Amino acid sequence: MTAKQPLLSVQNLHVKVEDKEILKGVDLNIYAGEVHAIMGRNGSGKSTLSYTLIGHPRYVVTEGKILFKGVDIVEMTPDQRARNGMALAFQYPVAIPGVSVSNFLRASVKAIRGKDVPVKEFRQELKAQMKKLGVADEFLGRYINDGFSGGEKKRIEILQLALLKPALAVLDETDSGLDIDALKIVSEGINNLSNPETAILLITHYQRILNYVEPQFVHVFQDGRIVKSGGGELSKELEARGYDWVLQELTSSAVS
């Protein structure tokens, strides 16, 4: 892989869910070391993009490519993509009763790293990450997401990413449902994922998380495609002027 090759290259991506086209030609390149944010209204297709990237079976790619590390991953199963270095922090992670957080984390770390981590070593690593994210020890024995509050679920999602160290972390509305203290802690967790070899794609409705996680690139999503891209300042402009401003600008440019 040359330095110039994007880590993720989405090309003319069209996606259907139950025969309804949701994504209508998305183009996006993300290079290692970058932080991107996708912003848009509810229902604009942002979450569909995140589910499609990680390979949800109900999201069917009808056209276009998703190149990850230079390879088209459209035919890959979610676990293959995960082992390839992609991870999604879910907006609404599901509960799995009877499966403890610690067993699950160990199994997924083993799957992603391709080898078992000695228990003691794993515990140390886990405890250190938990401390950073303010996750109490008792969570290890609890069942995954079972009875967790919204904020607890988000912290555990970030905890997972911190352990899995994906090359590309996709975060779907990770800021929703967090109070300001939790938002700061989670944002710090996200920033810790970032390094010159990795990239972050942040999907969000609100600008406020971007005060803590600063993207170099901001994309505006509307009706299943990216309608405007810019630098970090674009998010502030959106915050100040609203999404309508982008749409009006689009309409007027179409007219002119």
Add this chain to the structure above:
Amino acid sequence: MSAELIQDQTIGNIGNDYSQYGFQDKEDYIFKSGRGLTKEIVTKISEMKNEPEWMLKYRLRALDIFLKKPMPRWGNCNLLDSIDFENIFYFVRSSEKSAKNWDDVPEGIKQTFDRLGIPEAERKFLAGVTAQYESEVVYHSIREDLLAQGVIFLDMDSGLREHEDIIRKHFGTVIPAADNKFSALNSAVWSGGSFVWVPEGVKIEIPLQAYFRINAENMGQFERTLIIAEPGSFVHYIEGCTAPTYSTDSLHSAVVELIALPGSHIRYTTIQNWSKNVYNLVTKRAVAHADSKVEWVDGNLGSKLTMKYPSIHLVGPRAHGEVLSIAFAGEDQHQDAGAKMVHAAPDTTSLIISKSISKNGGRTSYRGLVKVYPNATGSKSSVKCDALLMDEKSRSDTYPTMEIDEKDVTIEHEATVSKVGEEQLFYLMSRGLTQDEATAMIINGFFEPFTKELPLEYAVELNRLIQLEMSGSVG
């Protein structure tokens, strides 16, 4: 061990399970009954065991009952009707099992042993080609401890020889021969099983497992177990194991009787994983006296057809009963299992938790009874059945029966049937687990309320086994 030595033992000690020694030049010196079941065969069995007259009479009466009783018209009638009683050797495990050697054990079972990492010695034991785990020394000290506490732990045949008075008093009192066709059959031809007697106030710390016994007959075709817990005592008995148990016998029909005297506590754990040619028709019942507690922890993984409904008769005030069961039915399997709670005294409480999984066209049924007699005031019962279906062609049914003849009671019943959730699978797979691993994890979670009640090594094995079942690699 030479054939001569075995021959001597066989003749001199007929009650022990000579069949498990796995010698191969058989049939010259072993008694073998003809096919079918007759008075002569039952008499011969009793004679060869040198049993007292009353036991012979008991057997013969049971035989009469068995022959007269019609086949049950519920459960899985088609499969039940396909049992050919005329074509079964009732006292022939000797020749049948002795014909077995490691080479005869099906490849699928061997592979499963491999994947489970079962030690060589245990594999042969589980496959019925050797007598015991070769861990004699460890178990010897356990036996010494039990002896020092006055605990009796013998195979049933030895128990009858050495403690006839206790057995005569209790044998068949919890499950009479006439209870059902299969308890009658067992009463006529029983052999092996465990006899446990725990003295007053003695709490046995380690679970008793059948292979602690000397000359154990662990997995008989018609085993008979009787456990008596004297007041204030505690015992946990474990039978079976998670690894598949290969058997050429097509019919297994055990009877297990538990007697929990006031203030005692009996826990009976079973993991049944018979090979998939076996009919497993078992009667298990406990009598719980005042302030006692009885728990059946019952796991059914193997067999072609299992019909088993562990029961607890709560006959003393404040007695408590629990049945915690799981069933797994794969292709061509039907697990018809459940529980029965009979509240016959005030302030008795019971809990039934039943969890089942059907896969590849397998079928599970929960069949249960909660009965409350008049005057069993203040009784409480809670029943919870959860079934998980792995695909469209599998099946699960619930047949709960409630007979409540007292008003002052609290009865809860809850039943769910669900499918493995697409979102759960996707979530786990997005963390790198393969579909098989993810499915196994969800199922392990589903069974967790059961597995957490097992000794650790059993729980670990069970989880591994489920993982193997999910990857479709278990024969």
